[in-house]
Amino acid sequence: MAGSRRQQIVEAARSILSEDPQSTLAVRTVAARVGIGASTLRHYFPTQQSLHEAIFAAALEDTPSEMRIHDTSTPARTRLRECLVQLLPPQQPISGAAADRILTALSTSFGSSSTDEARNAWGAYTLRTLDAIVGWLRVLAHQGVITDVDLRRRARFLLTVVEGIALTRIIPVTRPTSAEEEAILDDALSVVFRDTPA
Known part of the structure; x- marks a missing residue:
C-alpha cells in the first residue's frame, strides 16, 4: 500500500x-x-524538496508521444517538429514557485547535492527521449522522406537543440523570442532533411 x-x-x-x-x-x-x-x-x-524530487522523477518517466509521425498526409517536417516541440517546457515565462521547482530539480540532478536517484532518473529520461527521436526518424526513413543513415547521431543532435531551447525557457536569462526559437528548430530540421531523397 x-x-x-x-x-x-x-x-x-x-x-x-x-x-x-x-x-x-x-x-x-x-x-x-x-x-x-x-x-x-x-x-x-x-520535506517539500523530497516531494518536488518525486514529481520531477515521475515527469521524467513519461514517454514522448508519437503524435502524427505516421500521418503521411502531413508534411514530414511538420510531423517531426510537433514531436520535438512536445519535449519543451511551456513557452510562457516561468517564474515564482514553478521556476524554483525546476531549478531545484536541476540542482538535485546536477548540483553539488545531486543524488544518484535523480541522476539515474535524468539519465533514463534522456535515453528514452533519444530512443523516441530515433524511432520518429526511423518512421520517416521507412517512408523514404530521409535517408536511413546515422539516425542515432541525428537524434542526439536534435535532442541537444531541444534541450538548449528548453534551458533558455527555464533559466532566468534573456529568452529568445518565439520566432527565434522556431528559426533554431528549423535550422536543426534542415540538417536532418538535408539529404532528403529527390
Whole structure:
C-alpha cells in the first residue's frame, strides 16, 4: 500500500501543478487532494524538496508521444517538429514557485547535492527521449522522406537543440523570442532533411 499511496500523492501534486503551474504545493492542499492528513503526507515526503524530487522523477518517466509521425498526409517536417516541440517546457515565462521547482530539480540532478536517484532518473529520461527521436526518424526513413543513415547521431543532435531551447525557457536569462526559437528548430530540421531523397 505504501507504494500506491506515495504514487497517489505524486499524481495529486502533478495534477495540481497542471491546473496551476505557479502552485506552491502546500502540504495541506496536496494532502486534501489525496484525502489524507498532512502528517500522513509528511510520512511519505518529509520535506517539500523530497516531494518536488518525486514529481520531477515521475515527469521524467513519461514517454514522448508519437503524435502524427505516421500521418503521411502531413508534411514530414511538420510531423517531426510537433514531436520535438512536445519535449519543451511551456513557452510562457516561468517564474515564482514553478521556476524554483525546476531549478531545484536541476540542482538535485546536477548540483553539488545531486543524488544518484535523480541522476539515474535524468539519465533514463534522456535515453528514452533519444530512443523516441530515433524511432520518429526511423518512421520517416521507412517512408523514404530521409535517408536511413546515422539516425542515432541525428537524434542526439536534435535532442541537444531541444534541450538548449528548453534551458533558455527555464533559466532566468534573456529568452529568445518565439520566432527565434522556431528559426533554431528549423535550422536543426534542415540538417536532418538535408539529404532528403529527390
